[in-house]
Amino acid sequence: MSSLPFDVAAGSVLGREHARAGRNNQDAWCVRASEHGLVAVVADGCGSQPCSELGAQLGVRRVVQAALTRLAEDERVDEAGFLPGLREDVLCLLSELRGELGRDTLGDFLFTVVGAVMTPSHTLVFSAGDGLWALNGEVHSLGPFPNNAPPYLAYALSRGEEDTPLVRQALVPTEDVHALLLGTDGVADLAKLADVVMPSGDERVGPLSRLWTEPRYFENPDALRRRLAMLNRESVRADFEARRLVRTPGLLPDDTTLVVLRRRMGRA
Known part of the structure; x- marks a missing residue:
């Protein structure tokens, strides 16, 4: 395993509107490490496809697998060819899998990547x-794209499009990384809820920075998932004066998935 001095927290929750529609969580995440490094990926399947959770789950694993293979072959992430090569690796793996499944799976393979x-x-x-994504507390949103149509990598399998690259967002010395967050677009909704009260109780949601500054999320591997679940749990209370039940819906309309890496205290 990687000797990099970072702790990892990750979690995912089904969006409120997806739950109402009886749909599955179409997000996915994967984190793996080797003696060569660590790779973390989140993905969001295309909402208009009936089985896009399949593509998201396969996608994160394919990207992570391909990246770790490149590291094992002494590829450097600071080289210009790393991301184009990684893209081709992933597309080749998806193309092979598409043939093995024996049906038209292109729609299933439409997923975003961070x-x-x-x-x-x-x-x-x-x-x-x-x-x-957020690096050392500086938050960066990606999108939205025109007509709510992100440039899915898998478009290259059918359209031959070259304008669906893996885009470099940051390249920094690892010694300068103290906290890194990767999230699907649902995390953008979470970032706006800092002053909103939780569905049950009087606690406020708080800023995104809580996710990399509070130790509890790294001490318990399920803590982050449970936090997201609490944010999206419908609350029902009795209003005895009005003689009715008051329902407070969950706060996250879209599937929300994130991975957080934090440098261990006292480690350079």
Whole structure:
């Protein structure tokens, strides 16, 4: 496993509107490490496709697998060819899988990507489509795109489009990374809720920075998922004077998924 001095927290929650429509969570995340480095990716499947959660789950694993393979082959993330090569690797893997499944799966493979490849020397943040990322407290939103149509990587499998690249968002020395967050577009909604009261109780949601400054999210591997679940849990209370039930809906309309990496205290 990687010796990089970072702790990881991750979680995902089904969006309120997807739950109402009886749909699955179409987001996914994957984090893996090797002796060569660490790769973290989140993905959001295209909402108009019936099985886009399949593409998101396969997509994050394919991207992570391909990136770790490149690191094992001594590829450097600071080289200009790393992301184009990673894109081709992922498209080849998806194309092979498409043939093995024996049906038209292109729609299933439409997913956005926000990811990071971290080595002892450099950390690369990249994306394809919308989402959000934050480095050392500085938050960056990706999208929205015209007509709510992100440039999905898998368009290249049918349209031969070359304008669906993996885009470099940041390349920094790893020694300068203290906290890194990768999120799907649902995290943009979460970022706007700092002063909003939780559905149950009087606690406010708080800023995104809580997710990388509070130790609890890194001490318990399920803490971040549970926090997201609490944010999206409908609250029902009795108003005895009005003789009625008052329902407070969950706060996150869209599927929300994030990975947070934080440098361990006392480690350079």
